[in-house]
Amino acid sequence: xxxxILKKDTxxxxxxxxxxxxLIFFFPILIGAFFQQLYNTFDAAVVGKFAGKEALxxxxxxxxxxxxxxxxxxMGLSTGATVIIAQHYGxxxxxxxxxxxxxxxxxxxVGGILLGIIGIIVAxxxxxxxxxxxxxxxxxxxxxxxxxxxLVLTLIxxxxxxxxRAIGDSKRPLYILMVCCSVNVVLxxxxxxxxxxxxxxxxxxxxISQGISALLITWLxxxxxxxxxxSFHKLHMNPRMLGRILKxxxxxxxxxxxxxxxxxxxxxxxxxxxxxxxxxxxxxGRIDGLWWMINQAFSVxxxxxxxxxxxxxxxxxxxxxxxxxxxxxxxxxxxxxxLVLLNAPTLLQIFTQDQHVIDIGITMxxxxxxxxxxxxxxxxxxxxxxxENYVMVSTITNILGICIYRIIxxxxxxxxxxxxxxxxxxxxxxxxCSIIILIYFIxxxxxxxxxxxxxxx
Numbered sequence: 001x002x003x004x005i006l007k008k009d010t011x012x013x014x015x016x017x018x019x020x021x022x023l024i025f026f027f028p029i030l031i032g033a034f035f036q037q038l039y040n041t042f043d044a045a046v047v048g049k050f051a052g053k054e055a056l057x058x059x060x061x062x063x064x065x066x067x068x069x070x071x072x073x074x075m076g077l078s079t080g081a082t083v084i085i086a087q088h089y090g091x092x093x094x095x096x097x098x099x100x101x102x103x104x105x106x107x108x109x110v111g112g113i114l115l116g117i118i119g120i121i122v123a124x125x126x127x128x129x130x131x132x133x134x135x136x137x138x139x140x141x142x143x144x145x146x147x148x149x150x151l152v153l154t155l156i157x158x159x160x161x162x163x164x165r166a167i168g169d170s171k172r173p174l175y176i177l178m179v180c181c182s183v184n185v186v187l188x189x190x191x192x193x194x195x196x197x198x199x200x201x202x203x204x205x206x207x208i209s210q211g212i213s214a215l216l217i218t219w220l221x222x223x224x225x226x227x228x229x230x231s232f233h234k235l236h237m238n239p240r241m242l243g244r245i246l247k248x249x250x251x252x253x254x255x256x257x258x259x260x261x262x263x264x265x266x267x268x269x270x271x272x273x274x275x276x277x278x279x280x281x282x283x284x285g286r287i288d289g290l291w292w293m294i295n296q297a298f299s300v301x302x303x304x305x306x307x308x309x310x311x312x313x314x315x316x317x318x319x320x321x322x323x324x325x326x327x328x329x330x331x332x333x334x335x336x337x338x339l340v341l342l343n344a345p346t347l348l349q350i351f352t353q354d355q356h357v358i359d360i361g362i363t364m365x366x367x368x369x370x371x372x373x374x375x376x377x378x379x380x381x382x383x384x385x386x387x388e389n390y391v392m393v394s395t396i397t398n399i400l401g402i403c404i405y406r407i408i409x410x411x412x413x414x415x416x417x418x419x420x421x422x423x424x425x426x427x428x429x430x431x432x433c434s435i436i437i438l439i440y441f442i443x444x445x446x447x448x449x450x451x452x453x454x455x456x457x
Contacts, residue, residue, distance in 0.1 A: 011168070014309055014317070018321050022324065025170050025305070028171045028173070028174040029170045029300050031174050032178075032297075034290075035177040046188045050193050051199070054136060055139065055198050056279050059202055066123070069260030069263075069264065070119060072257050073260075074112075074151075076250075076253025077111075077249040077250065077252070078162040078249065079253075080247070080252065082165060082166045083387050084100050085097055085166035085167065086303070087310055087311035089308060090308030090311030091311035097227070100241055101163060101221070101228050102230065103236065103237050105156070105160070105221070105230060106235045106236060106237050107237055107242060108152075112151050112155035116149060116151035119144070127144070136275075140199075142199055142200055146203035147207065150207035150210050153210040157213040160173075160214075160220070160221055161176075164221075164225065166307065167225075170301075177213065179213075180213040190205075191205050252386055252391055252394075252395070255398040259402055262425075266410055276354070276356050279351075280357045280360035280361040281364065283351035283357065284361045287348070288368065295329065298325055298332075298376075302380055306318050306388065310389075319445075322380065326377065329376040333375075333376050338369075340365050348361040367420050367426070374430045376434075377437065385437075390448065393440045393444075397436045401433040402433060405425065409422075409429075
């Protein structure tokens with residue numbers, strides 16, 4: 001096994017300057033998240049400009065919510081692998097790192113194929129359940145089914161990049177995304193603009209790009225990663241290791257997917273408001289994605305940092321890093337929210353020239369963007385708890401504070417309200433979750449330190 005694992009003080013995440021190591025790890029993840037977001041954003045921009053607002057609503061709208069649910073769920077599962085590998089890597093337990101690597105990759109391969117098939121079968125019933133307008137149903141079904149056919153590719157990339165990040169490598173997943181995003185841009189122009197394939201072309205372009213990313217991440221794990229080596233001959237699912245991965249990953253997946261479930265409920269309400277509202281929500285969702293990719297980058301950074309230092313038993317580094325990352329994300333959220341508010345008209349014109357759609361999107365930005373910072377509290381503290389093996393409270397909080405609350409809001413409290421009133425459920429639910437997680441975090445930290453006998457440095 002590599003000296004990177006075996007030598008005591010060569011791992012900068014467990015020994016280096018905290019804020020510097022966080023930012024060194026954070027920026028590649030952020031740039032990578034930007035390119036990941038660019039997949040969907042460029043699809044929307046090309047489809048909206050060259051195929052019309054109905055096509056734009058088809059690649060967003062209900063189909064977008066279903067896909068976000070699926071991908072959010074598997075991103076959560078990959079977090080389980082990230083945490084377990086980070087803990088063993090920090091503790092320099094090389095055999096357990098190897099076991100977790102092969103178990104996680106096998107799970108991604110088998111689970112992606114099986115659930116992709118299920119997704120293809122249930123795509124249309126789910127779109128009907130979400131009250132997708134009849135003029136969008138066929139194209140939305142096509143888009144979802146093609147992307148579900150490539151689900152295994154997406155899951156392999158996400159699990160693989162999570163494994164690399166767990167050992168402190170956030171740069172190479174970025175390089176892969178840069179390459180694949182460039183491919184996706186070229187294919188979008190060929191399939192949608194040149195060949196006039198519309199929604200079908202956008203979906204095929206995304207699948208091909210995700211396939212390339214899956215192949216590249218697999219190659220890195222097999223041939224080019226110091227300290228671990230993926231081998232197809234060693235693929236297996238160790239029940240005990242898989243159980244540990246799922247113990248963290250499954251609650252995280254459920255917690256993350258609650259956002260998508262609640263968004264689907266909101267989407268079903270907005271669908272009854274017509275194509276213009278759906279198109280505006282789709283366009284604003286791409287802008288809103290800028291914040292969520294930053295949020296996710298901070299979350300992944302603190303998860304890996306805390307996971308490795310938890311494995312190494314370095315309690316003070318965990319405590320200090322959590323405070324520093326929380327402060328950084330809150331400041332970033334306030335700044336970005338202001339930028340979105342000031343530039344919403346210009347940003348929305350990237351996706352559509354329809355002035356009514358733009359006006360609706362501007363209103364949406366005013367209801368949501370100023371409150372990004374509120375959710376930062378829940379995200380960072382929840383990520384720290386996950387890396388310390390405590391996941392259930394954040395899962396339950398998201399089920400109650402995000403999903404259940406939003407259902408009650410849109411279905412019972414304001415079922416026939418205006419679009420702005422419907423969207424108030426977002427900042428309110430973020431506030432509920434952050435308050436609960438903050439109280440629990442303060443309560444739990446001393447008990448975690450005592451239970452795991454974590455010393456001060």
